Amino acid sequence: MSTFAARIIGSGSYLPQRILSNAELASRLDTTDEWIRTRTGISERRIAAEQEFTSDLACHAAQQALQMAGISANTLDMILVATTTPDLVNPATAVRVQRKLGALQRQIPAFDLQAVCAGFIYALAVADNFIRSGSARRILVIGAETMSRAIDWQDRTTCILFGDGAGAVILQADQQPGVGILSTHLHADGQYEDLLRTEGGISHGMLLNPLSGQGFLRMRGNEVFKQAVKALEEIVDQTLEANGLDKAQIDWLVPHQANIRIIQSTAKRLGMTMDRVVLTVDRHGNTSAASVPLALDEAVRDGRIQPGHLLLLEAFGGGFTWGSALVRW
Ligand code: UT7
Secondary structure, eight states, X not given: OOOOEEEEEEEXXXXXXXXXXXXXXXXXXXXXXXXXXXXXXXXXXXXXXXXXXXXXXXXXXXXXXXXXXXXXXXXXXXEEEEOSSOSSSSSOHHHHHHHHHTOOSSOOOEEEEOOGGXXXXXXXXXXXXXXXXXXXXXXXEEEEEEGGGGOOTTOTTTTTTBOEEEEEEEEEEEOSTTOEEEEEEEEEOGGGGGGEEEOOBTTTTBOXXXXXXXXXXXXXXXXXXXXXXXXXXXXXXXXXXXXXXXXXXXXXXXXXXXXXXXXHHHHHHTTXXXXXXXXOHHHHOBOGGGHHHHHHHHHHHTTOSOTTOEEEEEEEETTTEEEEEEEEO
């Protein structure tokens, strides 16, 4: 049995230039800035340019992470992309990222992972296990999304929520005990597909066709909200218990950014004040698998997260899928 731990040695993120404000949405739809802000905490979100794909967003974030780590893409052992909005049905977005990063010298494995908004936590858990087992030393893990492409812009119950972006981390094997990813916890419950899903797919015998309503994300938000609050409360307790920790020992909550009210309820469960929660939902909206690494990178770069800090990362999304990762920075 190896004694390796997966330590995060670099992070990066990318947001498309175009900002879509609540005011602009309110000028097109039956909604208001006030409703969106009070119900969700969102003020604006980013929208990818026409020729900008998920792999492009992913590459920008990855390049920043590689730069922070001070390593070349050709020293990676694996590339993992968590996304629910891949460039193409195949090949995997991760393979396109590999080519765009020029990480082609060693024919390393590259694959996508689909767990919707929990995708980055799932990918982190997979990468952590490759490193713990000694099968890989350095892994690039990305969460990247162009959610704007799966949105029905006439549906005010969903289109106000989502945005585009990407975040990335580099995990590296480390023999120092008690650093890096301390534990990951993953769950799924396939009973709830009707509450949150994107219609359309190859196996359903239909190409994605927005004109027929295929390819659009549909959500029964209020029901998803209740399940999210409950699942996240449970996973916070599970994570603390598995590590023999008291909630007061967590320095930072880095949550999935779906709705400020969900985040507030998780923070309350942890007895945390909101100044110990990394919040981006106001400026990013819900970027699905990209939201946790985007938030993480922001707090790393502005110096809030410091060596030795204990971070709790968590996410909940379609499936339902949910998970957490406890990280000693
Ligand atoms: O990341 C994956 C996980 N996703 C989530 O966690 C999302 C979870 N859900 C949510 O964040 C919230 O449920 C929403 C923000 C989507 C909705 O907030 P809510 O407080 O649950 O509102 P609601 O769905 O119960 O709707 C309340 C009212 C309805 O009107 P009536 O039936 O009371 O007359 C809606 O039609 O608000 C109406 N409404 C809107 N009004 C203005 C729904 N969307 C809008 C809108 N502007 N954009």
